[in-house]
Amino acid sequence: MSDPINANPTVLDVSELPKRQDTSTKNSASPHDKLVETILGLSLDSDSEADEASKDDDIDNDGELGNKLEYKYDDDDDEDEDIDSQEIFDLIATINDPEHPLTLAQLAVVNLSDITVTQGADKTKDLSEVLIKITPTITHCSLATLIGLGIRVRLERCLPPRFRIRILIKEGTHQSENQVNKQLNDKERVAAACENEQLLSVILQMLANC
Amino acid sequence: MSEPLEVHDPATLIHQFIALTTIEDGSNTANEFTLILGELITEGKMSLLEFIQLLGPTLTSDKDSVRSKAVHCLSSTLTNLEPNTATITMKDVNVLIDFLLSKFDDNPSLQYCLRLIDSLIVSKNFKPSANDNLQKILQRLNKQYYTPRSHLAKVRYYAFKVLQSLLLNHKDYITINHYQLFTETFIHVATGEKDPRNLLISFQLNSMINKSFSQLDPTLVEQLFDVCFCYFPITFTPPPNDPYGITSEQLKTGLRNAIASQSLYAKDLFPSLFEKLTSTNPTIRNDVLITLLECIESYSQETIVQYWLSIWNAVKFEILHNEVTTQLKPNEDYLIPPNYITQYGDDSEEKTLLLVLDLFTKILDKFEDNYDALKSYLDIVITELTPKLKGLKEKSYKHSIIILSVLASCNESSFLTISKFLFSTDIWGKYIDNETITTIEHQNEPLNTSKQRDLIDSFGYMFIAYDILASNTNLDDSFTQTNSLFTHKDHLLIFMGQLLQSSSLLEKTLKCKLIQQLTKLIRLPEYLNPREDLLVITYFNDNLISTIDQEKTSWDTDIVLREIVLNMKKLSNNDVIISMFIEQCLPNILNHLTADFPSYPKILNLLSELVFNYRMLETLSIRLLGRLTDASTFAGESQFGKLIIDTLVKLIINSPESILKVNFESWYKNFIPRFLTSIVNHNIDSMDYGTIEACGEFLGLVIRLTHKLKHQFIINDYMTRYHGTSFESMNKAIIISNRVLSNIDKSVDYSPDYTSIIGLLQQRNGDEYLRLSYLQTLAIIMNKFTKGIDEEYLEELYGNLTLIKQVELFAWVIKGLVMKLDPLGVKFLLKLVTKLKEESSPVAKAFNIIYIDLPNFIPFHFPNYSNGSGPINDVRNLNVKPLYKQFTFEQILPELIEGYTSTRNTTYLVALSLVLNNLPSSIYQPHLKQILPLIMNSLVLNSPMLIKASLMTLEMIIAEDSLVMDQLDTIVPRLLSLSLSGSAETRTLSLKCIYNLFNGFQPREKLFKYKQQTLTQLIPVLDDRKRHIRKIACDIRQELYEMDV
Structure with a gap:
């Protein structure tokens, strides 16, 4: 390619470019809250009415395994993006x-x-x-x-x-x-x-x- | 061939030599003959005379080849003799020399003659004066008899060697009697030389002559100069297979040394060098400058006195007119980078600049004991630079300041002169001097921000100069108190302080520069007094606090604040300054640390960044600890208390060894009781589990770092005061107790009644997290505080595994036992595997419990300690065998595989994937061949949990092993269909697997056939509801489009 015609354009810094603002705040949960979640995940006997469990699909509310035949499509917790x-x-x-x-x-x-x-x-x-x-x-x-x-x-x-x-x-x-x-x-x-x-x-x- | 060698008949040997040796031969054959001949002479079996007699006819043969070989034989034989043997007497030497010199007109033999002469010179029986040997040799090598041009480089090489040996061995004799003749001969021999190997000797001899003979005739000096300078600037590219391995650098250095060896060269040298300086090639200019540098260093002071002005005039434009913006920063510790000669390439313009600066200092160094020369040099420099310093925007302002600073850094008197000049009213005084400032300000245009920045930068260079001077010399009081930098200290401080305080918050670069230079002032030895140090710290404090107080959420990334933190770090080895900082700034920052201040997490981050030494760590910890006992800290919904504790834990864990010297024992004594009372007895009911875990982690860490001897006391004290001796009802404090139990040394005397916990757990109880905490307690006790457990009791527990609750309890008991590789534990673990054959058994999930890593069962990790395990204080708090996972996995894996293949029961797959997700990949790597088919089976089952676990395992396998290659036909379609259905997590995981497959794998040909299929099937994914899923799909497609066979 020949010499660029506009050899000296104005250049924006990468940091000046527009970015998505709401970089999900969910991930900033403290390590201890994550720990609490992990430990709760270990429960085999969660008899609470399973608010926790429905969020996290590896906890089966009924204590039985492997018999969920349908995928949950609506487990994506919030609305469409x-x-x-x-x-x-x-x-x-x-x-x-x-x-x-x-x-x-x-x-x-x-x-x-x-x-x-x-x-x-x-x-x-x-x-x-x-x-x-x-x-x-x-x-x-x-x-x-x-x-x-x-x-x-x-x-x-x-x-x-x-x-x-x-x-x-x-x-x-x-x-x-x-x-x-x-x-x-x-x-x-x-x-x-x-x-x-x-x-x-x-x-x-x-x-x-x- | 071996036959004649054994005969040892000299005549035969000589004939063999002449017959068998080819002309250009240094081969072994030739060597063998001459070695034996040499031996015969050494052992006295043959005299030198006999040898020569035997050689006689051949030595005078008419045939060139025979004659030269005869001389070769003579030369090699005698050269091979031990140099100091007495076999060749003085008389022999004289005779040989005469004979050899007479052979000079015999061209084919000349090389061997010279070689022998060279080795004779080294022998101890060579007397230069006897027989006029030395003089004769020199005369022979001179004009009438020796014409270098008519000989090969190899022959000329020996001529140089002869001269070199003569000068090395008989320097004194030559200096007294024949220096003139020697020099003439050398010039004759060296003229027109082109061979690099010979040139190296030529340069060396040239410089030796100059150093040894002090009374050389000027015409000779001129010729000597010509014979070396004609090569300048020397360039040389070694030919391929160069046998001598000569480098261009060797030649350059040799030539430079030769040029720099004679002060008298100056007259001719400098004008020629300056002429070469006009070259447009930076490599040549740099070569010229390096040569100049060496000449200035080695030439006599008188010479430099005579020529410095022309040097200055010739090279000053290299810097003053240089367009290159210099890399020299006003906030470094040096002006001329210490390794710049090697650091920059030969063609670097930056190097030119640095060389010139170096050159100026070398001239000054030369004048150190010559006050008059020094004064006139500085006068000229100052006079010439004055017009360039009229205004801050003058073109060469910065470079002029750099020149002056570099010169000022050389010695005290130059610093005095230059600083006096720079701080005079005309230059800097008008900006900073209060008395003159009002009168002059109106004549000049006022300082705008950009000029202020330049001014501060130029101060910076002088500060560096002072610093360099102080580190190289012991400054005496009269100097430190009288130099203009010192006498203008108040003006400087006020000027810079006012600028820092009054300039607008938007002028960030100016503020940063001021902070850098004020820091530099603090670091200058013998400069600021403590009161002034404090003033600077106050400036920093004000700027720090006003930055925090700005109405901006991103104050923590503000460059002024960053600059202050960075510069405080530079000052961190100064205890006095750190104390001032702790007294001045810390309280003000801590004032912002309240739950109401919106960005308190950033305050905590800032505080942890400011911990650069042990005192800061201790002070800050104590202040933060104080906050923890404050009831309001944990009040309400906010994360305030938890974050403070997190910060404290991180501070301690991340501190390097040099900083972590806190006395934790005293913490336990003074602070922990208050902390625990405040938490356990008052706040705990309102705290969420995360916060309680955080408190527990902190307490555990303090215990882990307290000396082992205190542990018995701690456990007794804790249990009686905060926990109670038994486990009769569930209590949130168990979370903290778990951390205490986990971190206490395992040797302490403590044997709780685990049956009571089991009893407690058997009861129906509402809170799940508390139950799980008690289960952890049980596991810890099983692991550390029971001597042994009854097999029957375990059997009984095992027999009851019908209820989920029982399975859970049993799993935690087994966890505690398996971790210490208790034989019973392992036995029952294997028994647990057999339970999997019951369809839909909850037992599968028990394997997650057994293999998961929880903080209570793993040691604290200290990333900044070389061993990662923190300070050594003998505490052994865990009873976990390092290889327990590997050991038990090897045992249960065959059972799991066997169980699945015989029953096709998914419980086995669930158990396997749960175990795998908790193992480091190195453990299951060897078994991948067996595991992979099972994973593939799980992927087609309709269990979301199983699919998730399998995908996670698959992701690890893809990243590490090419085993999946054989399974692509099943894997790719399955992953693609999973990426369309399933939960967001499943979709993400399967897409990640696909991405890794196509991104990392070699050979790519195998994957190519899936390209089109994948591209098409991913189109619906581009419309996924989740943005991050769409993003991965785009990335995969981009990767695929770029994929080519």
Whole structure:
């Protein structure tokens, strides 16, 4: 590859990138509380009305073993964790820029605020959509399509098929915005690109740190 | 061949030699002949004369090859003689030398002639003056007779050797009589030399000549200079298979030594070196600078007096115009890193900078006893640097300060001069000097933060200079009291203190720099007095507390706070400072340690970080202990009390040997009774089990660390005061008692009545945790405090195993016994296995109880002790045989496998996986072949518990053994289906197994055929309800996409 066109982009520090805030507080329980739980797990004769036991499925309330024939699907203690924009951001933030040794998030090519997730009403039937607006580092960035393609490949590999992925150039950040947008969201052209061995190997490198 | 050797007829030997030796031969054959010839001469069987007579015809042969071989034979034979044997007399030597010198025009023989001359010179009968031997040799090697260019490197090598031997052995004679001739000869021999091996000798001789002959003629000196400097800068890449193993470094050093050996070279050397300094290649510049450095070190003072100015002018720009931002930090302990020459590569720009600095100090070192030179040197430096120090933003400000600091660190008088200059009104005085500050401030633009940072950094370099000076010399009072750094101490302290106190909380880097430099001031010897130390500590305290008081939750990662902690650690070997810190700061931090303060856990973390010596540990422990006896500490729902105890335990356990010198005996005496009374007698009912366990752990740790002799007292005292002598009703205090029993030495006299506990446990009782605690008590007693248990009694317990309660009780009894490998215990453990044949027996879960590690049955681990087991005080508190798990596992495993294969009863599988989960993998590793099929069977059963246990085992197996390779056909589909159904935990575990399979395994070809299947089947997992499960699925898929055959 020739010399990078934008040799000196602004770089964000990894610590400045947006992170999921609620890093589960559950795990910070003191070692002694864990010990109490472990010891309670040793009980063969738990005759209490088994609040404890239903949380932890290796304690059988009835003292009998091996005869639970059904899995409990609802033992996951709290509600569903839907796919949200932070999750999408985490998926694509670590993609390497094709010409700088930095990630897309560090270069602020992808930003949390530019990711929109629209969930379908019914997960099993309706389509959901992810909309990502990318900001090229310079307005004539020739690699915007490549970056977009990399993001698309990454998301297609990591999102369930009910998601439709739309990738656009953020308004006013690229000279040939419309052309690039068309190219990025044209099924045929994306499919053709993905059959190009050389292009695939570049994308493989971009995704190497994911 | 052996035939003639035995004949020992010299004539034959000589003929053999000439016939059999090839020209370039150092081979053994040649050696053998000459060795025997040598022996004959040594033993007196043949005289030297006879030998030469025998050689005679060949020595004068017309054929080059014969003649040269004859000389070779002569040379080798005589060289092989013991150098000091008297066989060759003085007369012989003289004759031989004359003969050999006459052969100089015989080219093919020359190499052997020189070799023999070389060995003759070393022999004791060589007298340089006799027969004018030495002079003759030198003359022969000179212009008319010896032309180096017409000979091979090998031949020239011996010419150098001859000169080297002459100078090494007869230096005094040469110095008095022939130094001129010797030097001329050397120059003749050395001119135009190119062979690296010869050059090494040439450089060595050059430097020896310069060191030995003091009255050399200037023209000769010039020629000597030419003959070595023409090689500078020398580069050499050794050819492959280089027989001599000469390195480029050897040549460079040799050349440098030669150049540095003669002060008179200076005249020609310096201009040429400076010219080479204009090179753009940093390697060459660095080579020039190192050479300069050595020359300055070894040349005479007069020479340097004469040339320092031109050196300064030539090299100063290397640093002043250097664009490289230097790595020299104002908060290190050195200015020039001690190993920089080896640390940095030859082409490093940083090294150039350091070399120049080093060079400046070497010049100064040279002038140590020459005050005038020193003064004029410093004057010039100061005068030239003054314009660069006008403003803090001048381009070379920092580098100029570094130069001055480096020079100041050399000796007292330079420090006095430079510090006086730097603290003058023009340079630093205008910023820090109160009297002048008002008048001058308006003329300059005011100090902004960035300038303040630069200023503090530049102070830092001078502080380092003082520190270096103090550690290298014994400073006398007149110096320490009069230098400008000292006389400006008050100004400095006020200036830095005001900056630290008044600058905005946002100016964190400035504050950090100030903290570093104030710490440095405390560490400077003979500088601050205790009152001033205290002032600095107060500054630190104020900043620490105001950082904590900020309305920010992340105050603990604030860089100012981190900097204070780091710098206090640097001061931790200063007891006075630590006392001040304990008095000043600790109470203020502890004031924040209340259950109401939202981030009290962070306060506790901060406190434990501040424990860097024994006094801090003791003081902090006592303060924290005080909190524990306070009833409010454990009040309410909060974790406050528990966290304090956790912190204390961690502090003690994590302390390295040097810090953990607390007298725990006195703790037990003074503090523990209050603690226990407050807890056992008052608070315990309102405390949750976790907190009580924490209290117990702490008490156990104190007992474990108290001397063994006290243990009998402790157990008696504890039992009577807090526990009661019997076990008639259930009481929460048993949790604490368990820890006491577990940590008390096993030799104490204590024999509780275990039947009463069993009786107690037989009763129906509500609280599960208490029951489990009493079961632990039972196990501890079985393990430590019973001499032996009646077999009939065990039999009776075993007979009653119909009730779950009985199984549980029996399991804990067996646990206590098995851990000490009691034969009865092992026997009944095996009996327990047979119980598994009853379907849906609760017995299976008993195996978890028996094999699980609980704190009451494992020793405390001290990570910072080399043995991990903490201070040695003879306490043996556990009665656990180290190999009990392995021993019993080997016995029950065949039973379990056999039981399962014959009955297909899942209880065996449950028992096995429960045991495996509690074993280190090294124990079951050898049995994996037998175990794996059973695990595979468990995975297809519909028992969540079994599946979980099996997955955990499988995960360990995948990580360590390639055995699973043969089972991939079953494993992969099963794991994939588990990852779609099952509990969150099962899904996570099975995905982790898949990830490890595809991530770690070699050869990957085997896995490749599962790639497509796995990719497809993981698609639904991408929509899992749990985020972390989706994440693992993504990772696996990414791994698979990258997978290639």
